[in-house]
Amino acid sequence: MSLSTDEKKRSRATIDDVAKLAGVSNATVSRVFNRTNLVTPKTTERVRAAIIKLNYRPQAAAQVLANQKSNTIGLLLSEIGGDFFTPMLRGIESQANAAGYGLLIYATQKERLLSSPLGEHNTDGLLVFVDSLADSELARFKQIGFPVVLIHRSSPPGLQIPSVTIENKNGTRRLMAHLIEVHHYRRIAFLTGQEGHEDAQRRELGYREALAAHNIPFDPQLVAPGQFNREIAQTSAETWLRDGVEFEALFTCDDEAAIGVLAAYKRAGVRVPEDVAVVGFDDINLMRYITPALTTVRAPVELVGKTATQQLVRLIAGEELAGVTLLPTELIIRRSCGCSP
């Protein structure tokens, strides 16, 4: 028995193996594989047969090297979690796929950022979510012309990196207008979002602008930390309760915080919305099932993923584009604001 044959077999067949078996050159095999219609039907058939016989699949790395194109885009996250994650990823993956790209995911715990050569890796472009990449790296990518699109975060000043996010301010304005104009609430409290998070900043701005627009004075007493976090929000609500701070409505900056607040109120016997209205932002899956169903602003998460990916694909194709794409949010009225249904 021939050991050498066996040994050949054990590792994957290469294009040369196919060529030899089919009695042609590797160039011809390559042509067959890439559907350049330059090969005789008869030869094509022979090559096809050899490919099937050997179970040949081209080795991606070699193609990438030869083509200088990986057909892969990368997604950088600081953390995998949260209810928005799945739909966003779905949007990204489906769009990437439709455009013929694979998707490579990195969750970059902050520390790793500096030490690792991460980044372009094996990708043609990068989707950068929130704070998953340092400004300095962003600058480097810009400098070497490596395609990047930012998600839920705008470009650092100077670099003009395209970015996709949602109408945080407008959404908040509409939500606040509902509370003020429909329900005639005047004392509306606010739970801030995560430190340094752009969505949080824009929502806070919307809150303040809405107050001003309705001639309601801003009261710092009615602002406490929420951090996009259940526990912290719960603590803040409990503190208000203990201190006897009163208000008619509470806007929690995001839905997670609203859940924490609801837990605090439930425990304290405060009724929502009878005693106080509670509204959030994002419309995560839970909100419609929780009791009371939560009034919130729907963030088009999947669309964000889709749009960002489209832009990245165009960027990779060589189009110039920049600026912020703002996707529309939608006011979702349920029970927790005091509406009946």
Add this chain to the structure above:
Amino acid sequence: MSLSTDEKKRSRATIDDVAKLAGVSNATVSRVFNRTNLVTPKTTERVRAAIIKLNYRPQAAAQVLANQKSNTIGLLLSEIGGDFFTPMLRGIESQANAAGYGLLIYATQKERLLSSPLGEHNTDGLLVFVDSLADSELARFKQIGFPVVLIHRSSPPGLQIPSVTIENKNGTRRLMAHLIEVHHYRRIAFLTGQEGHEDAQRRELGYREALAAHNIPFDPQLVAPGQFNREIAQTSAETWLRDGVEFEALFTCDDEAAIGVLAAYKRAGVRVPEDVAVVGFDDINLMRYITPALTTVRAPVELVGKTATQQLVRLIAGEELAGVTLLPTELIIRRSCGCSP
């Protein structure tokens, strides 16, 4: 001004550029980069400086080709969605990362399976979730010795592919035991899960075994389709209601179906757990917040991801392993079964 220099600059620096700038050979640069301690401190310093100056990063594809190792694992899914997805992905990503691997994700809409050369792509191994890959491809991978680990699905007969899943049957047995022994329910209905889905089959088996173990005859009247789907489950519950089929408790095979059932009962004015107990399986995020809080079985989703990835990494490292790894589930008692808290 020298255009040629500019043109060089615009595309990424290669190892040769660095070598030239540092006045050494590319081999030396490679050695510096890979921390083989074979280079003089002085030379190392010169090379380092050149690397920084040129912002050099090795091109992954070239490394992959030269090393025959991509340091990337692939995850194959049929669909991105469901509440389990995020924690599973987190488990996979964190573990992959800890082992020095990147993560490539494919969502393979069924049709794509055949046409695309997908698969090993640029990965050292593959995590295959449920039904995301045809048996024939699995066989091919087995044949060429390409590392694969299955998740929530066992190996096709013959191929001995390692697989990681959860204690579906035992979890169900414990849940049923609780209903029967603690609450003394005897008429317990069952909503089946998704056709051909192994988790569903094992849970059904657990249901039947539990009945048998307690001398409760199996009643086909008390079984209806659930499909892991809210709407279908809701319809089934409504049909039972209309037909006047009575039972004391309902096990829905998964939590999604339980949500559908709850919706049907709410609309019909049936009280849970007073009129009928409802229990699910999985313990998705919602379950604790919904009213009534749902008794269910917790599936260790993140751990499944972690474990599968660990096994894959060992497989890639050349270890032989096979067989099914069964991760323990945990009974989570809340209100919907009739318990008080």
Add this chain to the structure above:
DNA sequence: GTATATACTGTAAGCGGTTACAAAAACCGC
């Protein structure tokens, strides 16, 4: 049947790294 245009196919040079091996340099003891 020959000249010429046309259609296929093969040859070989990259793509950007790694690494075995060879060559050169530095070090050592005497």
Add this chain to the structure above:
DNA sequence: GCGGTTTTTGTAACCGCTTACAGTATATAC
């Protein structure tokens, strides 16, 4: 200062695929 080690560095082959260019076979025209 010399031969013999030991370190450090360079040379060149190779990883598997693509593709410009050259070469050969086939078809077309006369």
